[in-house]
Amino acid sequence: MATEEKYDQETINSKLMIDHDYDGIKELDNPPPPWLMLIFYGTIIWSVFYLFYYHVFDGPTQEDEYNTEMAEAKANMPKNVFDENNIVLLSDAASLAEGEKLFASKACDACHGATNIGPNLTDEYWIHGNKVGEVFKVIKYGVAEKGMTPFKGQMTDKQIQQVTSYILVKMKGAATANTKGPQGDKYE
Amino acid sequence: MEQQTFYYDNKIVRMFGGATILWGIVGVLVGLTIATQLAFPDANFSLPWLTFGRLRPLHTNAIIFAFVGNGIFTAAYYSMQRLLKTRMYSDLLGRFHFWGWQLIIVAAAITLPLGFSEAKEYAELEWPIDIAVVIVWIAFGWNMLGTIAIRRTRHIYVAIWFFISTFITIAVLYLVNNLSLPVSLWKSYSVYAGVQDGLVQWWYGHNAVAFFLTTPMLGLMYYFLPKAANRPVYSYKLSIIHFWALIFLYIWAGPHHLLYQALPGWAQSMGVVFSVMLLMPSWGGMVNGLLTLRGAWDRVRDSAVLKFFVVGVTAYGMSTFEGPLLSIKSVNAISHFTDWTIAHVHIGGMGWNGFMIFGMIYWLWPRIFDTKLKSEKLANAHFWIGTLGIIFYAVPLYWAAITQALMWKEFTPEGFLAYPNFMETVTQILPMYYLRIVGGSLYIIGFLMFIYNIIATARSGKLIANEEASAPALEKMSKKRQAGETPHRWVERRWVPFTIWAFIAIIIGSIIEIVPMLMVKSNVPTISSVTPYTPLELAGRDIYVREGCYTCHSQQIRPFRSETERYGEYSKAGEFVYDHPYQWGSRRMGPDLAREGVKGGKIYKSNAWHYNHMLRPQDVNPESVMPPYPWLISDDLDMDIIPAKIRAMQSLGVPYPDGYDQKAINEASIQAKALAADLANNNIKVEYNKEIIAMIAYLQRLGVDITKGKTASR
Known part of the structure; x- marks a missing residue:
């Protein structure tokens, strides 16, 4: 304790600023810590380099970065094996179960369920047709003017095929008392 | 002394x-x-x-x-x-x-x-x-x-x-x-x-x-x-x-x-x-x-x-x-x-x-x-x-x-x-x-x-x-500098x-930052298809502002694949030239809304969806943490103030035609009635002069203009 106080007294006496006294607050004549000044100058130099790189030597703009990112993603995209013209209806239990899960997890029932925002999918009336390719197309590309979301960015073609199959095989006749009335044309 | x-x-x-x-x-x-x-x-x-x-x-x-x-x-x-x-x-x-x-x-x-x-x-x-x-x-x-x-x-x-x-x-x-x-x-x-x-x-x-x-x-x-x-x-x-x-x-x-x-x-x-x-x-x-x-x-x-x-x-x-x-x-x-x-x-x-x-x-x-x-x-x-x-x-x-x-x-x-x-x-x-x-x-x-x-x-x-x-x-x-x-x-x-x-x-x-941003035109490249809000949309926007929607929803899609895949095309400066105030937000508690209105877009929703969602978000999205807004459905929209709003916007340089303030209420009513009719088709009965109508009209306008430009140029 005693040595600590002595040490303090020495540092204070040797470095106190003469005539600096503000309501009893004194100031020491220490230089700013060298590491602090060094990093400060470092950030200034870094900033100059940064500005030169992006604005004098034309470094990539955020649009350039975006285009690069998209091009890379496109190059790595897997190829589709089927589309709405050659899709087939699946009927195996595993696919239909998968379809049912997707129907729930993609929130299809937010509109095609109790809320009745979209048309019901349980009766024989279809606005855009009930062929497997037609339903597939509606799910994949959406129906802009009606507010149907395109799911092509959210499900693979395989998954859309499973949901389509689930709808056409399992949902038929599954109406409840609350289900919305028929819309569209009747298909047998 | x-x-x-x-x-x-x-x-x-x-x-x-x-x-x-x-x-x-x-x-x-x-x-x-x-x-x-x-x-x-x-x-x-x-x-x-x-x-x-x-x-x-x-x-x-x-x-x-x-x-x-x-x-x-x-x-x-x-x-x-x-x-x-x-x-x-x-x-x-x-x-x-x-x-x-x-x-x-x-x-x-x-x-x-x-x-x-x-x-x-x-x-x-x-x-x-x-x-x-x-x-x-x-x-x-x-x-x-x-x-x-x-x-x-x-x-x-x-x-x-x-x-x-x-x-x-x-x-x-x-x-x-x-x-x-x-x-x-x-x-x-x-x-x-x-x-x-x-x-x-x-x-x-x-x-x-x-x-x-x-x-x-x-x-x-x-x-x-x-x-x-x-x-x-x-x-x-x-x-x-x-x-x-x-x-x-x-x-x-x-x-x-x-x-x-x-x-x-x-x-x-x-x-x-x-x-x-x-x-x-x-x-x-x-x-x-x-x-x-x-x-x-x-x-x-x-x-x-x-x-x-x-x-x-x-x-x-x-x-x-x-x-x-x-x-x-x-x-x-x-x-x-x-x-x-x-x-x-x-x-x-x-x-x-x-x-x-x-x-x-x-x-x-x-x-x-x-x-x-x-x-x-x-x-x-x-x-x-x-x-x-x-x-x-x-x-x-x-x-x-x-x-x-x-x-x-x-x-x-x-x-x-x-x-x-x-x-x-x-x-x-x-x-x-x-x-x-x-x-x-x-x-x-x-x-x-x-x-x-x-x-x-x-x-x-x-x-x-x-x-x-x-x-x-x-x-x-002395005010002069002393020796030492x-x-x-x-x-x-x-x-x-x-x-x-x-x-x-x-x-x-x-x-150095603000003056060029306000004066130099090239900082905000013009997009010709971007036009002012309709009177109803403007009224809806003011409700959006009033409710503080910006505290949870951004209106700014960043140029990242993860954002454009989720929300649609990234935002451009020229799209916001009539936004007084801007509403880009700073935190996404909910999804970005910059392209909410783009039909066939990534997150487009129908009028009926918006109505139900505002009434009780959890009905359409069970896990939603958004609060319900039932008063938008029960409260009347203040139509009388619309002409004053149009005039204010004109003073700020928004190019509504001369005398448009006099037509604004009528135009708002026409658009509101059409929207109410669409809701009626979906079994939703709501009068056209309710706040919800203006709000939906605004949301359906978000991010739309830029896509119109595309179709036109094609």
Whole structure:
């Protein structure tokens, strides 16, 4: 304790600023810590380099970065094996179960369920047709003017095929008392 | 030398100190309320004035302007009298300042929940209150500069340099950012639009942090920390360097709030480099504070005041390290729109601002009441529980931020978003929100202990309303520089040049960033298909503004694959030229809405969906944390004000045809009836003159114009 106080007294006496006294607050004549000044100058130099790189030597703009990112993603995209013209209806239990899960997890029932925002999918009336390719197309590309979301960015073609199959095989006749009335044309 | 006797005014210190405590507890309780609402949407109780979007601005404004505001006035009124060896310049101005400021706070506490809002963060107050703020602020500055002018000390201490920079910079920021054109008593439009409004707003918003939450706090630190520790300030030279570097550099850093957004690249780069350069000038304050405690660390163990100061200053160091970090574009690409920002500001708000204020009041209350602190033990307990509160608040939010950002950006091997449903990314982090409530509650428990301790301390003593002091009169001295006097020492004894220099330091960056943004056309490339809102959409937009939708929804798609896959084409500056004010937002509690109206777009929803969603979001999206808005369905839209709104927009340069204001009501009705008819087709019966109709019309317009341009050019 005693040595600590002595040490303090020495540092204070040797470095106190003469005539600096503000309501009893004194100031020491220490230089700013060298590491602090060094990093400060470092950030200034870094900033100059940064500005030169992006604005004098034309470094990539955020649009350039975006285009690069998209091009890379496109190059790595897997190829589709089927589309709405050659899709087939699946009927195996595993696919239909998968379809049912997707129907729930993609929130299809937010509109095609109790809320009745979209048309019901349980009766024989279809606005855009009930062929497997037609339903597939509606799910994949959406129906802009009606507010149907395109799911092509959210499900693979395989998954859309499973949901389509689930709808056409399992949902038929599954109406409840609350289900919305028929819309569209009747298909047998 | 003639010794003069005078009296310090402690009453004004007690007034501001008391107001600090009162508004502080109000502010944190509102904070706890909205934190609870985020985790439990039913806690909005379907009441307009209790809804998150309206209370969030109340929380931020209460903490910044009411709690910290009164705190810095307490610090200034106590320390300046003593540092300048004089009573404040005018008791009357002081009282006017005090009561004016409290009235403004009360007005804010009433108008913000009522939805009177300019919808620019920390600048939400409507124009009549803005005017009051300016008047009261000038009273404060007048009183402060007046006190400096009548001082009995030769030189002005570093604490006061910071107070001077606070006064002049906030005056400039507040005036420029709040320029708006009134439509009615409680409604106005920002004179700036879109990206220009955004730049001005964040020049203001960031520097409100700088010059309201930082510089006056450094002033507080430079007086109260060495006083409480009874140690000399570590380095006078460091004070000089970090003061000037800080105020000069800070003013440029605002654009870092708009990185990877529709802001020109040069402005973004300014935001990046000036934020990075700010690191060490900010740390200069922390270092000077902590090194001042050299030789006093043994006392930190026993003194609650010093403990608060140590953690406060350290929190300052942490958040000023984090600030530059978050301003680096690659980090910002992850952090922006997440809870990282929220955690960051709470390290600053709870740690730096809160703890410095607690420490100051614990120190000065016994002094002005001529007594001892009621319980040092309780103050220590407050310190520990408060520190724990900050940790429990911030750590879960950092966790939540990283989790959500990674979920937003993750792609499956098939090239799809791994979490296309936005709600999945919210549900995932809800447990962190429960923990945040725990952290906030701990902090509030500490706050209540503080209140008890301070009231008990006041009761055990008696206020020395007028504290006697004496000092020799200041002798006249030549304005010229003396032999051996350093240039800085010279300017320290001449407050007018000092103030002018400080003004020059803060105005350079302001002008260089803002003027080209407003004047040079190439900064906002025109998109010809972008047209003004229809009268109904404009009315809907004002509801969006009123409800504070921007507190949870951004309208700004960044140029990343993860965003364009989720929301659609990235946002362009030219799309927002009629947006008075801009509504880009800063946090996504819900999905971005910039392309909400694009039919066939990524997130388009039908009118019927919007209706049901507003009525009860959980019906269409069970996991949603959005509050219900039933009053939009029951309340009539104010059609009569539409012509005045159109005229105001015309004055601001929005190209509605001449005389359009006279046709506006009719056009709004036609559009509203068509929308109501579409809802009727979907079995939803609602009159066309309800607010919900205008709101849906606005949402269905969002982001649409740019796609029209595409079709046309094809």
